[in-house]
Amino acid sequence: MSISLPSDVSSEGWRIDHILHVTHWAVVLLSIITLVWLGISLVRDRKHRDATFTHGTSRREKAIPLALAAFVFFCVDGYLLVRSHSDLSASILRANDMLGKEGVVRVQIGARQWAWDIRYPGADDHFDTSDDFYTVSELVVPVGRPVVFELGSSDVIHSLYLPNFRIKQDAIPGRVLRGWFQAEKLGRFDIACAQHCGVHHYQMGGTVRVVSEDEFAAWRAAMSRDGARMHAEDARAQAAESGYQLVVEDGWPEAAPSRAWAWPWGRSVQSAGGAP
Amino acid sequence: MSSRPSWIRRYIFSTDHKIVGLQFLWAGLIFLLVGGLLAMVMRWQWAHPGEPVPWVGELLFSESNGAVTPASYTGLFTSHGLMMVFFAVTPILIGAFGNYVIPLLIGARDMAFPRLNMLSFWVTLGAQCLALASILMPEAPSSGWTMYAPLTSHYDSVPGHGQELMMLAIFLVGVAGIMGAVNYITTVLTHRAKGMNMMRMPLSVWGLFLTAILNALFIPVLAIAALLLLLDRVYGTHFFEPAVGDPILYQHLFWLFGHPEVYILILPVWGILSDLFSYFSRKPAYWYRGSVYAMMAICGLSGLVYGHHLYQTGLGPMLGTAFEALTLAISGPAVVLFVNWLCTLWRGAIRYELPMLFALGTLVVFAGGGLTGLYLGPITADIYMHDTLWVVGHFHLIMSAATLMGSFAAIYYWYPKMFGRMMHERAGQLHFAGTLVFAILTFGGMLVAGYEGQGRRLFDPFQYEFIVHLKSVNQYTTYAAFGMGLFQIIFAINFIGSLFWGTRAAENPWGAPSLEWSTSSPPPTENFSEEPIVCNGPHELGNPAVREALGKDWIGQSEVMP
Ligand code: HEM
Numbered sequence: 001m002s003i004s005l006p007s008d009v010s011s012e013g014w015r016i017d018h019i020l021h022v023t024h025w026a027v028v029l030l031s032i033i034t035l036v037w038l039g040i041s042l043v044r045d046r047k048h049r050d051a052t053f054t055h056g057t058s059r060r061e062k063a064i065p066l067a068l069a070a071f072v073f074f075c076v077d078g079y080l081l082v083r084s085h086s087d088l089s090a091s092i093l094r095a096n097d098m099l100g101k102e103g104v105v106r107v108q109i110g111a112r113q114w115a116w117d118i119r120y121p122g123a124d125d126h127f128d129t130s131d132d133f134y135t136v137s138e139l140v141v142p143v144g145r146p147v148v149f150e151l152g153s154s155d156v157i158h159s160l161y162l163p164n165f166r167i168k169q170d171a172i173p174g175r176v177l178r179g180w181f182q183a184e185k186l187g188r189f190d191i192a193c194a195q196h197c198g199v200h201h202y203q204m205g206g207t208v209r210v211v212s213e214d215e216f217a218a219w220r221a222a223m224s225r226d227g228a229r230m231h232a233e234d235a236r237a238q239a240a241e242s243g244y245q246l247v248v249e250d251g252w253p254e255a256a257p258s259r260a261w262a263w264p265w266g267r268s269v270q271s272a273g274g275a276p
Numbered sequence: 277m278s279s280r281p282s283w284i285r286r287y288i289f290s291t292d293h294k295i296v297g298l299q300f301l302w303a304g305l306i307f308l309l310v311g312g313l314l315a316m317v318m319r320w321q322w323a324h325p326g327e328p329v330p331w332v333g334e335l336l337f338s339e340s341n342g343a344v345t346p347a348s349y350t351g352l353f354t355s356h357g358l359m360m361v362f363f364a365v366t367p368i369l370i371g372a373f374g375n376y377v378i379p380l381l382i383g384a385r386d387m388a389f390p391r392l393n394m395l396s397f398w399v400t401l402g403a404q405c406l407a408l409a410s411i412l413m414p415e416a417p418s419s420g421w422t423m424y425a426p427l428t429s430h431y432d433s434v435p436g437h438g439q440e441l442m443m444l445a446i447f448l449v450g451v452a453g454i455m456g457a458v459n460y461i462t463t464v465l466t467h468r469a470k471g472m473n474m475m476r477m478p479l480s481v482w483g484l485f486l487t488a489i490l491n492a493l494f495i496p497v498l499a500i501a502a503l504l505l506l507l508d509r510v511y512g513t514h515f516f517e518p519a520v521g522d523p524i525l526y527q528h529l530f531w532l533f534g535h536p537e538v539y540i541l542i543l544p545v546w547g548i549l550s551d552l553f554s555y556f557s558r559k560p561a562y563w564y565r566g567s568v569y570a571m572m573a574i575c576g577l578s579g580l581v582y583g584h585h586l587y588q589t590g591l592g593p594m595l596g597t598a599f600e601a602l603t604l605a606i607s608g609p610a611v612v613l614f615v616n617w618l619c620t621l622w623r624g625a626i627r628y629e630l631p632m633l634f635a636l637g638t639l640v641v642f643a644g645g646g647l648t649g650l651y652l653g654p655i656t657a658d659i660y661m662h663d664t665l666w667v668v669g670h671f672h673l674i675m676s677a678a679t680l681m682g683s684f685a686a687i688y689y690w691y692p693k694m695f696g697r698m699m700h701e702r703a704g705q706l707h708f709a710g711t712l713v714f715a716i717l718t719f720g721g722m723l724v725a726g727y728e729g730q731g732r733r734l735f736d737p738f739q740y741e742f743i744v745h746l747k748s749v750n751q752y753t754t755y756a757a758f759g760m761g762l763f764q765i766i767f768a769i770n771f772i773g774s775l776f777w778g779t780r781a782a783e784n785p786w787g788a789p790s791l792e793w794s795t796s797s798p799p800p801t802e803n804f805s806e807e808p809i810v811c812n813g814p815h816e817l818g819n820p821a822v823r824e825a826l827g828k829d830w831i832g833q834s835e836v837m838p
């Protein structure tokens with residue numbers, strides 16, 4: 001049995017894997033130091049009848065814990081801090097910049113109990129036009145192109161979790177957070193909800209379907225014609241089959257809100273991490 | 277002067293800190309059992325999803341033929357988490373040891389406010405009963421122990437009135453906690469025996485004292501958060517509603533309490549470990565002041581790092597980085613404390629008696645908890661790790677494995693003081709080995725599943741395809757948890773049996789210098805026949821001058837060098 005992260009199929013996931021792997025090395029090193037140190041004491045010192053008397057207050061003695069603390073603080077913590085900070089500013093928080101990129105795909109993801117409503121801008125690349133279309137819990141993206149998502153919720157807090165893309169972002173009612181990823185491999189991958197959002201939290205799954213650029217273009221063209229309604233019906237049929245509660249209503253996007261506050265589309269957008 | 281107080285005054289509504297301490301101990305242990313059983317049911321569900329739970333299933337889930345349902349699962353993890361944190365571990369570590377130990381260790385006759393102390397216990401017991409009632413309601417609390425808004429503020433997401441009862445219980449236990457905290461702080465500041473200056477207090481007292489300060493500072497924050505949430509839920513106010521209020525505000529309040537809470541639970545253990553390592557390696561605690569300052573530094577930081585629970589809520593980059601830096605900075609003082617322990621053991625004359633075994637076990641699982649936390653500090657790593665079982669495994673290593681093994685160390689250590697008898701050695705060793713091994717397997721199993729991506733709070737994790745292959749890991753973990761549970765039976769038998777059949781304890785069975793061992797076991801009502809006058813530090817062990825003069829390797833805190 002080997003313990004491993006889920007396969008990484010994103011362009012930026014390596015950053016997270018890297019920092020986890022560096023942490024492994026730090027942890028292995030610190031564990032070895034501790035275990036050897038402790039082990040020697042436990043084996044050797046039990047034979048002693050008398051302990052070596054010291055309060056550990058001389059300068060040299062105090063230097064031992066201080067030096068180790070400094071080592072952990074500057075070398076281990078320092079590296080983690082600098083590294084994660086540079087990953088954030090170089091890439092992970094760059095959703096706004098991605099918007100300007102050639103060929104970027106934009107989606108809006110609205111979480112609700114217990115499904116993910118996904119809106120595409122249609123062929124014209126603009127939201128709030130007549131060719132917008134919707135899918136439920138299926139995120140179709142082309143390989144090799146940045147996908148910028150705007151994430152909100154219409155009821156409680158959920159959390160969009162794409163394990164294979166190393167993405168996790170809370171979906172918070174009343175806020176819209178922006179994030180991005182880029183798929184590097186074709187295939188189907190899981191969407192999960194990471195925040196307890198009620199009884200069916202464990203079923204708030206979905207699929208990311210990564211397709212070729214051509215296939216994506218064809219799919220998008222078909223969907224913006226009449227796909228929205230078709231898809232909603234599919235989802236309804238699926239829900240009826242599986243027997244768990246998936247509320248799919250007519251009249252997108254005004255449907256769905258079961259609560260007093262509004263559907264998140266069209267509110268001011270924050271980048272995940274809050275950059276303006 | 278007066279006539280002897282009645283039996284009820286002495287043993288039930290007693291103001292004697294020792295009786296109150298024991299009452300807290302019993303109450304806490306019983307709820308530990310409740311919380312533990314809930315955990316076992318959850319684990320069953322992950323090993324055999326949808327299958328009837330053996331023995332208790334029919335009783336608990338009769339409508340579903342004894343199987344856990346999605347709704348009852350949400351009730352299980354919520355009740356388990358809250359029971360353990362507020363109604364089991366807090367009463368044991370802070371209520372029981374705080375009460376029993378603080379006055380004895382500083383040479384006081386009782387707490388500063390004995391009546392408040394008694395009240396604190398009775399309010400806690402009331403809260404415990406309320407909490408028990410809440411989980412027996414047809415709809416148990418199901419918000420998760422964090423009770424996030426707006427999930428918790430709406431009956432359609434978190435149905436039933438169990439939730440309100442539980443919130444009330446938490447509010448009450450908070451009130452009791454504040455009473456206790458005020459009492460401990462005052463007692464330590466004003467009731468120390470002559471000569472017992474702050475830097476002569478055993479580190480156990482320092483740990484409990486600092487915990488009390490954190491309690492006094494941060495429980496009120498929880499109380500406010502819970503109160504506002506209750507208003508939102510019951511009266512439809514909008515403190516945490518989107519658009520008019522802010523759901524994230526709740527998280528700031530909750531974690532401003534919630535993160536210090538982790539230190540509230542672990543500080544007493546740190547203090548106790550620091551003393552036990554000294555006593556059982558027959559050496560002074562290494563760099564006493566260093567340990568005190570390290571604990572103070574961690575207390576100071578504890579309120580400033582809570583933001584790491586909010587990394588995924590869209591904290592601004594500036595705020596996120598600040599919280600990240602402060603979080604990582606905690607490892608500084610933590611390393612000092614930890615290395616001081618290792619240095620205390622180094623070249624000691626180590627004695628593997630029961631308290632020492634458990635103290636060493638605590639050290640190991642605590643190290644595991646600290647190291648696994650390193651993966652959660654950096655914002656980027658936390659993007660992946662957040663809300664997975666990795667987090668659950670990590671905090672159980674500290675909040676469960678370390679606090680429980682630390683409590684066991686303390687129980688085995690002070691049992692002779694409390695009851696005048698020793699606990700059975702062989703049975704204790706078995707209990708130790710089983711607990712340590714199975715705790716590591718149980719929480720290690722959670723870490724493995726979490727590293728591979730398994731999310732937390734999932735009734736049936738295997739609904740998600742990427743988790744399906746983790747079923748066998750989950751099964752092994754479940755069996756390990758059952759093993760850990762079974763070994764606690766040995767403890768229960770030993771604890772109760774030794775009350776009657778334990779060998780009589782020697783006057784100072786561990787050769788420890790602190791004041792509680794200079795009086796009888798159990799101590800008389802006002803603890804000391806005459807007020808002790810302290811002339812030595814708490815860790816005068818292995819001093820050659822003492823050995824020369826007294827022919828033993830330690831000198832009591834109130835013992836005068838000839
Ligand atoms: C005795 C062994 C224990 C076992 C086997 C155990 C097991 C578990 C399990 C399976 C969960 C559910 C995780 C999930 O649904 O994702 C859980 C949650 C939790 N446990 Fe434990 N636990 C134990 C002891 C403790 C102790 C002593 C504490 C307290 C200090 C504690 C505090 C918690 C908390 C706070 C949660 C989170 C609840 C939530 O998600 O709302 N546990 N535990």
Ligand SMILES: [Cu+2]
Binds near residue numbers: 114193197
């Ligand atoms: Cu959800």
Ligand SMILES: [Cu+2]
Binds near residue numbers: 197
């Ligand atoms: Cu969820």
